[in-house]
Amino acid sequence: MPLVNGKALTRHELMRRVGRLDQVAGVRLVTLGDGIERGVRVLEFRTGTGFVFDVLVDRSLDVGRCELRGQSLSWLSPTGVVGPWYAEPLSLGWFRSWGGGMVVTCGLDHTLLGGVDDAPQFHQLIRPTEEYGLHGRIGFMPARLTGYGERWDGDECVLYAEGTVRQAAVFGEAMELRRRIEAKVGESRFTIHDEVVNVAFDPTTHMYLYHVNVGWPVVDEGSDYLIPAPDGVPVADYPTKNYRRLTAPNTAFPEECYEHSTVAEREGTVPVAIVNRKLGLGAYQVYRRDQFPFHTMWRMLGEGIYGVAMEPTTNRDAGRFDARERGELMYLAPQESRTYEIEIGALDGASEIDAFAKRIEALTRPQPARNGGGRRRA
Numbered sequence: 001m002p003l004v005n006g007k008a009l010t011r012h013e014l015m016r017r018v019g020r021l022d023q024v025a026g027v028r029l030v031t032l033g034d035g036i037e038r039g040v041r042v043l044e045f046r047t048g049t050g051f052v053f054d055v056l057v058d059r060s061l062d063v064g065r066c067e068l069r070g071q072s073l074s075w076l077s078p079t080g081v082v083g084p085w086y087a088e089p090l091s092l093g094w095f096r097s098w099g100g101g102m103v104v105t106c107g108l109d110h111t112l113l114g115g116v117d118d119a120p121q122f123h124q125l126i127r128p129t130e131e132y133g134l135h136g137r138i139g140f141m142p143a144r145l146t147g148y149g150e151r152w153d154g155d156e157c158v159l160y161a162e163g164t165v166r167q168a169a170v171f172g173e174a175m176e177l178r179r180r181i182e183a184k185v186g187e188s189r190f191t192i193h194d195e196v197v198n199v200a201f202d203p204t205t206h207m208y209l210y211h212v213n214v215g216w217p218v219v220d221e222g223s224d225y226l227i228p229a230p231d232g233v234p235v236a237d238y239p240t241k242n243y244r245r246l247t248a249p250n251t252a253f254p255e256e257c258y259e260h261s262t263v264a265e266r267e268g269t270v271p272v273a274i275v276n277r278k279l280g281l282g283a284y285q286v287y288r289r290d291q292f293p294f295h296t297m298w299r300m301l302g303e304g305i306y307g308v309a310m311e312p313t314t315n316r317d318a319g320r321f322d323a324r325e326r327g328e329l330m331y332l333a334p335q336e337s338r339t340y341e342i343e344i345g346a347l348d349g350a351s352e353i354d355a356f357a358k359r360i361e362a363l364t365r366p367q368p369a370r371n372g373g374g375r376r377r378a
Helices: 011-015 320-326 350-364
Strands: 026-031 043-045 051-056 064-070 101-107 115-118 129-132 145-155 156-166 174-184 189-198 204-206 209-215 224-226 254-261 270-276 281-288 295-301 306-313 330-332 337-348
Touching: 011 224, 026 145, 026 295, 043 156, 051 174, 051 306, 064 129, 064 189, 101 320, 189 204, 189 330, 204 270, 209 281, 209 337, 270 350, 281 306, 337 350
Parallel strands: none
Antiparallel strands: 026 043, 043 051, 051 064, 064 101, 101 209, 115 129, 145 156, 156 174, 174 189, 189 337, 204 330, 209 306, 224 270, 254 295, 270 281, 281 337, 295 306
């Protein structure tokens, strides 16, 4: 049963106390009305614990603002929630449209740095190549909203939103992202279930990445990045040594990226978090390693652009052309699909932070050597 205002209540007990569920939790569809954000549809989620987040319907159902009792968990960029009609998808134009937010989806056919690549799979003489911008096009695409609201199952209430985002071109790819987001009343977390489908009749490349962006006050001097992995491989020659311990904003700080080889739990899940122990607040993610074999930490500890991202990804940080050379560039055959899941939430207080940290430490702690027990050969 949901925990509302610190009280465990059945559905009957809760509804005796309120005129409708909206008094404590719910999902509301609104439209932003000014500036570069004008016209963007947003679903506002409230779970009843002080945990609130926005689902940006016109930005591929990504998650923007995310807070716990008024304290921000997500990083928001200087651009604001840019309407998709102002997007600049090629080259590095992504930076002019990247509003930040808790989850930014990258893909569907390309992630990471772009460029021009051969596209023989579309067998068109007038279009023998394709140009890819940073992190692909899907994050700029509006969704067709197919449903949202709440659903009761006994004494448990699930808030949800679902829709379809299509990325397509004549003489090119035709792909769909079918997304469902759920959050339970009484909990401070949400889950995303994605299905990526090649709905065309030609094969297409497929790369996928969740850019999960955490900002101040979770990101602050002395905060920690917790991940079950050996030290990450930096993608450049950075001066930083202990990169998992965060600093205050730095003047003229260049972004840093570290690629990790994570250790999964017995169920195949990987827990990662950014925690501020002084504040007693953290943000976490849990994803499946068989869906995302690579993980990158993005550090941008500069003034004004001060945030850190947890990035589970299907590909190494070196990107598309490196993946092709290694034979790791994936293709989706006609009508083929892949599914992805991720859980994202708040860590509220020292006990929740400590419990999550121990969960990660259990995966990286050296295991004692086993003596005997093996069968000797004759």
